[in-house]
Amino acid sequence: MHLEGLRVLGKPEQFARYYYEQGADELIYQDVVASLYGRNSLHEIISKTAKEIFIPLTVGGGIRTLDDISSVLRSGADKVSINTVAHENPDLITKASRMFGISTIVVSIEAIKQPNGSFIAFTDNGRNRTDKEVVSWAKEVEQLGAGEIMLTSVDQEGSGKGMDANLILQVCDAVTIPVVAHGGIGNPKHVLEIASRLPVSGLAISSMLHYHTITISKNLDSFEEEGNIEFLKSNRILSSIEASTINDVKKLLKDNMINCT
């Protein structure tokens, strides 16, 4: 919920496999607790995933150096996303895009709406405020060499109440690199609303799909070692989120003449 109150849903590689079979176009691993897990366990998850899924995989969370990027790519990721380090050391964006190719470097922007209507970029799952206004920061990362922007509305994330169209439009208008928007999708109609009228390159969906996936997952015991699974056992989901599949989304888009794979 707003990137806080995270719940254990299951093993990432199992979800990945399921979404690949369902026809996902791309997978994004956001290691939200990068500092709590060892690097090696993340690499193991990437390797396991990349062994069985043959669609692009973007990995983010805790990436600080060119060496980090290199090792995540060598584990099987296709793109890496950075946020905190992009603010601390913007030069890394330029160096990384020169070394690994512009298309490999995704800058993640976590936006929180301000009382005056503008958006400020945050880091660390919306916990730490930066001094950057989102639209100008988006332009700046494009100038620095970012190949893609992953834009999260922290206000909408986990709410299931729909995306922030205004935020997405402002950022898409400001840059010519692809923008993947995230945060707020609670049912397939939310996807249609955005895809039918905004020039966004991609939409990232998490809770809505995950909640459907856990309803069909019978093997909860294997998750016990991962942490607090009370939420999983309780078998309840937020009422604002309508658990759906990728096929539900694609069908609705196709029925409305929106081009998708």
Next chain:
Amino acid sequence: MGKAINIAIIDYRMSNIFSIKNALDTLGYNSQVTSNSKEILAADGAVLPGVGSFPEAMKHLYQLNLIQPIKEFIASGKPFMGICLGLQLLFSKSTEFTDCEGLNIINGKVENLSKYIPNVTVPHVGWNTIIKNETTSFSNIKSSIMSRSFEKDHYYFVHSYIVEPDDINHIFTKTRYSGFDFCSSVLVDNVFACQFHPEKSGPKGLMFLNKFFR
């Protein structure tokens, strides 16, 4: 099936070699990630994968003494596949960051998409279709095998630069992006190279790999 086909995946220390290896493993090939010229030349087929920038890649290929072995492998007539940057590297030169010479196996150049399409979203990231270049009749035996049934399928692209072969007969497929048709793959004798990632394009992409190497 008798698939004891050995494929060398050429490692120049900057690519996502893992995904192409996984794809070939899944298809039942015997693949090997290597920078060793003897191992490359001994293989039945080779893949030059690609993530990264053109000048960096050429620098690595040079430092690892891989330029001659790649040329020698291609001259041997065995199937050779270039993917993404591995397509671009086969060309004479690129303008990525600075003018840089390539492997010069296919005459032509590599240029930024924005040179051809103003105000376009670069990089071109996502799924797109490929259209066979109908102006050329390929005598290549691989051509009919590979072009079967790929129309309307989507493949995954992620790139900022495109290739422009001097000889339009080298263009195997084109892809439309923002109303502009660019060369999305070439087929020249035993060399097939594509801008899209067959190893990242789901089951259809895997089929593409299989059709070329089997």
